[in-house]
Amino acid sequence: MTRVDDRPVTPAEAPRRRSNPLLALLRNSWRQLTSMRTALVLLFLLAVAAIPGSVLPQRGVNPEDVRDFYAANPELAPVLDRIGAFEAFSSVWFSAIYLLLFTSLIGCITPRLRDHVRALRARPPAVPKRLERLPQHAVVPAPEGGAAAVAETLRRRRWRVAVRGDEVSAEKGYLKETGNLIFHTSMVLVLIGVALGSWYGWHGNRLLVAGPDGVFCNTRQQYAEVKLGPRVGDNLPRFCMQLDEFDAQFLPNGQASSFNAKVTVDEDGGAPRQAEFSVNAPLRLDGANVYLLGHGYAPVIRYTDRFGRSQTSAVPFLSTGDIGLTGEGLAAFPDANVDPASGERNPDLQVAFSGLYLPTAPQEPPFTRSEHPTEQNPLLDLIAYRGNLGLDAGIPGSIYQLDERQLRNGRLTEIGAKQLRVGESWTLDDGTRVEFVGTERYIVLSVRHDPGTMLLLVSSIGLVLGLMGSLFVRRRRVFVRLRPAGQGDPGSGSPTSGSSLVEVAGLPRTEHPGFAAEFAQLVAAVSAGGRSGDAGTDQGAPARSREGAE
Amino acid sequence: MSVLSDQLVSIATMVYLLAMISHAVEYALGASRAKQVAAPSRELVGAAVGAASSGAVVDRSEDAGDLASGTSAAGGAVGTEPGTGSPSRADRTARRAELGGRIAVGLTVLAAALHLAALVTRGLAADRMPWGNMYEFVLTVSFIGVAAWLAVLVKWPYLRRLGLFLTLVMVLLVATAELVLYTPIVPLVPALNSYWFIVHVSTVVFSSGLFLLGAVPAVAYLMRAGYEDGKRSFPYTLAKRLPVAAGLERLTFVLHAFSFPIFTFGVIAGAIWAEAAWGRPWGWDPKETWAFISWVIYAGYLHARATPSVRRNVTAWLAILGFLTVMMNLFGVNIFFEGLHSYAGL
Numbered sequence: 001m002t003r004v005d006d007r008p009v010t011p012a013e014a015p016r017r018r019s020n021p022l023l024a025l026l027r028n029s030w031r032q033l034t035s036m037r038t039a040l041v042l043l044f045l046l047a048v049a050a051i052p053g054s055v056l057p058q059r060g061v062n063p064e065d066v067r068d069f070y071a072a073n074p075e076l077a078p079v080l081d082r083i084g085a086f087e088a089f090s091s092v093w094f095s096a097i098y099l100l101l102f103t104s105l106i107g108c109i110t111p112r113l114r115d116h117v118r119a120l121r122a123r124p125p126a127v128p129k130r131l132e133r134l135p136q137h138a139v140v141p142a143p144e145g146g147a148a149a150v151a152e153t154l155r156r157r158r159w160r161v162a163v164r165g166d167e168v169s170a171e172k173g174y175l176k177e178t179g180n181l182i183f184h185t186s187m188v189l190v191l192i193g194v195a196l197g198s199w200y201g202w203h204g205n206r207l208l209v210a211g212p213d214g215v216f217c218n219t220r221q222q223y224a225e226v227k228l229g230p231r232v233g234d235n236l237p238r239f240c241m242q243l244d245e246f247d248a249q250f251l252p253n254g255q256a257s258s259f260n261a262k263v264t265v266d267e268d269g270g271a272p273r274q275a276e277f278s279v280n281a282p283l284r285l286d287g288a289n290v291y292l293l294g295h296g297y298a299p300v301i302r303y304t305d306r307f308g309r310s311q312t313s314a315v316p317f318l319s320t321g322d323i324g325l326t327g328e329g330l331a332a333f334p335d336a337n338v339d340p341a342s343g344e345r346n347p348d349l350q351v352a353f354s355g356l357y358l359p360t361a362p363q364e365p366p367f368t369r370s371e372h373p374t375e376q377n378p379l380l381d382l383i384a385y386r387g388n389l390g391l392d393a394g395i396p397g398s399i400y401q402l403d404e405r406q407l408r409n410g411r412l413t414e415i416g417a418k419q420l421r422v423g424e425s426w427t428l429d430d431g432t433r434v435e436f437v438g439t440e441r442y443i444v445l446s447v448r449h450d451p452g453t454m455l456l457l458v459s460s461i462g463l464v465l466g467l468m469g470s471l472f473v474r475r476r477r478v479f480v481r482l483r484p485a486g487q488g489d490p491g492s493g494s495p496t497s498g499s500s501l502v503e504v505a506g507l508p509r510t511e512h513p514g515f516a517a518e519f520a521q522l523v524a525a526v527s528a529g530g531r532s533g534d535a536g537t538d539q540g541a542p543a544r545s546r547e548g549a550e
Numbered sequence: 551m552s553v554l555s556d557q558l559v560s561i562a563t564m565v566y567l568l569a570m571i572s573h574a575v576e577y578a579l580g581a582s583r584a585k586q587v588a589a590p591s592r593e594l595v596g597a598a599v600g601a602a603s604s605g606a607v608v609d610r611s612e613d614a615g616d617l618a619s620g621t622s623a624a625g626g627a628v629g630t631e632p633g634t635g636s637p638s639r640a641d642r643t644a645r646r647a648e649l650g651g652r653i654a655v656g657l658t659v660l661a662a663a664l665h666l667a668a669l670v671t672r673g674l675a676a677d678r679m680p681w682g683n684m685y686e687f688v689l690t691v692s693f694i695g696v697a698a699w700l701a702v703l704v705k706w707p708y709l710r711r712l713g714l715f716l717t718l719v720m721v722l723l724v725a726t727a728e729l730v731l732y733t734p735i736v737p738l739v740p741a742l743n744s745y746w747f748i749v750h751v752s753t754v755v756f757s758s759g760l761f762l763l764g765a766v767p768a769v770a771y772l773m774r775a776g777y778e779d780g781k782r783s784f785p786y787t788l789a790k791r792l793p794v795a796a797g798l799e800r801l802t803f804v805l806h807a808f809s810f811p812i813f814t815f816g817v818i819a820g821a822i823w824a825e826a827a828w829g830r831p832w833g834w835d836p837k838e839t840w841a842f843i844s845w846v847i848y849a850g851y852l853h854a855r856a857t858p859s860v861r862r863n864v865t866a867w868l869a870i871l872g873f874l875t876v877m878m879n880l881f882g883v884n885i886f887f888e889g890l891h892s893y894a895g896l
């Protein structure tokens with residue numbers, strides 16, 4: 001549609017001098033790389049290379065799926081892993097394609113940028129000799145005021161005008177190329193934004209149980225899962241956060257309708273303040289954003305050991321994925337049954353309870369699935385274990401799964417199961433007691449910092465605006481030549497000879513279906529000296545299109 | 551209200567089907583004109599290609615389109631193939647074809663109105679925009695497609711014969727929505743409850759509808775260009791009565807050029823929303839990945855079209871490929887993959 005060559009022009013070419021073959025090779029490769037054809041091929045490759053990333057499970061999206069895939073395809077998975085198929089979008093092959101594409105892009109836009117700046121500074125080119133050869137052509141009576149009046153008419157219509165004696169050249173639609181360059185440059189900026197984010201960004205996920213015991217402070221160790229960019233230092237922004245209240249509304253069928261988390265935060269020594277956030281409305285702190293990703297119940301379980309000492313813990317039960325928010329969890333008491341007199345720890349008397357929590361248990365057994373995510377008929381179904389939990393002392397208590405090996409080798413034994421309602425307790429065979437005290441809410445948080453987002457936003461705006469300029473603006477030229485009276489129209493031998501005439505021609509430089517109509521209007525306006533400017537066609541301008549005449 | 555909406559969808563499907571049949575009748579009866587349309591316009595295109603700077607390409611192809619319609623109008627009176635019978639009989643057939651075409655357009659308008667009514671009642675019943683799940687999605691996308699088609703028809707009436715393809719696509723999409731994807735009304739999950747929902751989904755749906763419409767002249771172009779090149783085997787013969795290839799190619803471009811920035815904006819709006827909802831603007835979730843693929847393919851289409859050395863056949867194939875990736879995103883991703891967008895619901 002434009003006069004874009006397959007290759008951007010490289011004007012500086014030394015003729016006839018034998019240059020270093022290596023240099024020649026380099027120059028040739030560069031020219032190849034920056035050609036539109038190569039860009040096209042690379043674009044196509046990029047699209048194809050994105051497919052595996054949507055078909056195969058990705059670590060960045062869902063690590064569990066990758067683990068499942070490994071389990072299902074033990075032979076294939078390691079091979080795929082070696083070629084980066086589970087991190088397709090940061091793999092060597094994917095990166096190679098887009099880096100080549102962006103190199104090509106930069107190589108392509110730099111000369112065009114230079115040319116465009118030049119074109120913006122230059123005056124529209126001189127009027128060609130034979131105007132009747134241009135696609136649009138008309139001869140009409142000249143306006144009073146001659147070339148100056150014509151130039152004025154064109155300028156008022158926002159054409160860029162150059163007057164040379166009796167000739168006027170005008171051009172319009174520079175915004176097309178400007179838009180195109182903005183668009184392509186924005187794309188480079190998008191890539192830079194992404195790179196910034198991955199170098200200097202970080203994020204971590206964790207659970208936050210309501211209440212003062214759950215408070216968390218933003219350090220690396222506090223996250224169950226954390227990913228820091230290679231350029232992130234050790235000091236994450238300092239803040240602490242406590243979940244005061246979590247409110248979730250559900251429809252009768254169990255579908256969630258709204259979430260809201262109320263927290264107390266104190267940032268970097270500031271006074272504690274209240275804040276709220278929810279899905280779609282993250283909490284924006286200084287240097288970090290906090291997103292709400294999930295929620296659930298944490299049953300509060302109190303265990304009283306054989307020395308009469310009680311320990312209470314609110315254990316987050318993780319959702320099993322059903323709509324009724326059935327939770328699955330493990331309450332471990334590795335420090336139970338330590339003799340207070342001697343302080344002696346008996347590793348075979350550690351205790352743990354695993355089980356299900358059903359916020360709304362069905363009226364009849366089996367009690368395996370909750371019917372609704374709100375707590376209408378809460379039921380805690382526990383299995384008790386005693387023995388060696390297989391934990392080294394000192395490991396933080398948040399474990400969600402029992403060590404199966406300990407069960408298999410007999411160091412840990414199951415000692416019974418029981419269903420508990422809130423407030424009920426269960427006395428085990430050795431006289432110790434477990435009590436279901438109640439529940440707390442917990443939420444799943446993602447805390448993130450991405451310094452690239454602002455750049456991404458700005459360059460995205462540039463992307464869209466540039467694209468619109470590039471696609472919708474049309475570049476075109478008109479040329480006007482005034483002819484002194486009495487010369488007549490050489491083409492038609494027109495009887496208008498006697499008064500002075502003006503010859504107008506138009507050239508759309510890009511695809512422009514409406515150009516004939518625009519040209520006709522323009523001719524009318526020029527002839528009228530801008531007086532009846534916009535009424536345009538009433539002059540019956542004898543504009544003709546070249547194809548029509550042939 | 552919800553029941554009313556479902557009934558309207560069924561009726562609209564039937565009316566689309568009738569419109570398709572009328573188009574087919576027009577197509578079948580239009581036999582006597584085709585020959586003359588093809589020949590002169592070929593010459594014109596050939597001459598023009600030889601003659602002009604690339605800047606003039608457009609004016610010419612539009613002229614070519616106009617010319618095609620002009621010839622069509624004159625066709626019934628002038629042309630008779632040997633064996634078609636007397637001129638008056640050909641004339642009658644031509645008038646009948648014309649009538650069939652008019653009825654088809656009338657039926658399409660009616661179906662589109664019913665379609666719109668179905669969407670409005672669905673939206674009222676759900677008390678939100680009707681874009682909450684795949685059923686509603688497909689209905690909206692196809693409505694945008696048909697609405698844009700009617701707008702195109704107002705501007706370039708001579709393209710009417712493409713209606714056969716369009717109504718075929720409409721019947722397929724709406725019937726699939728109704729029979730396979732139907733979901734009862736439920737309110738939105740909290741994650742969808744955001745004004746970005748409206749911005750993102752409306753722009754993506756709108757541009758998908760335009761891409762849908764844009765794929766129609768792309769296919770027609772391939773058939774017609776083959777026909778004009780003298781191919782007379784199966785799919786090409788269907789193109790006998792289509793508008794000239796250059797006009798179809800241009801229409802394909804206009805639709806895509808219009809749609810692409812809207813789609814780009816829609817994807818960006820999605821990224822802004824994803825930042826607020828999921829904490830990252832882009833995470834290569836399957837839906838995001840396929841949107842990326844579509845975007846890259848359509849960017850490739852626009853590039854290819856701006857590159858003189860790339861043949862227009864290749865460009866048209868890129869447009870079709872782009873549309874296939876859009877369909878993949880609409881249907882395939884929801885069916886095959888599980889991602890954050892899964893709540894769109896089958």
Ligand code: HEM
Nearest residue numbers: 002004034035036039101104105108180470471849852856
């Ligand atoms: C990241 C890869 C690229 C993408 C996504 C991309 C996208 C686009 C899009 C969507 C357009 C259409 C806008 C228009 O028609 O004006 C366009 C136009 C254009 N692109 Fe690219 N581009 C890329 C790389 C390149 C490269 C490497 C070159 C140079 C070899 C290039 C040269 C051009 C030119 C000359 C146009 C103007 C075509 C016209 O006259 O409309 N682009 N690009």
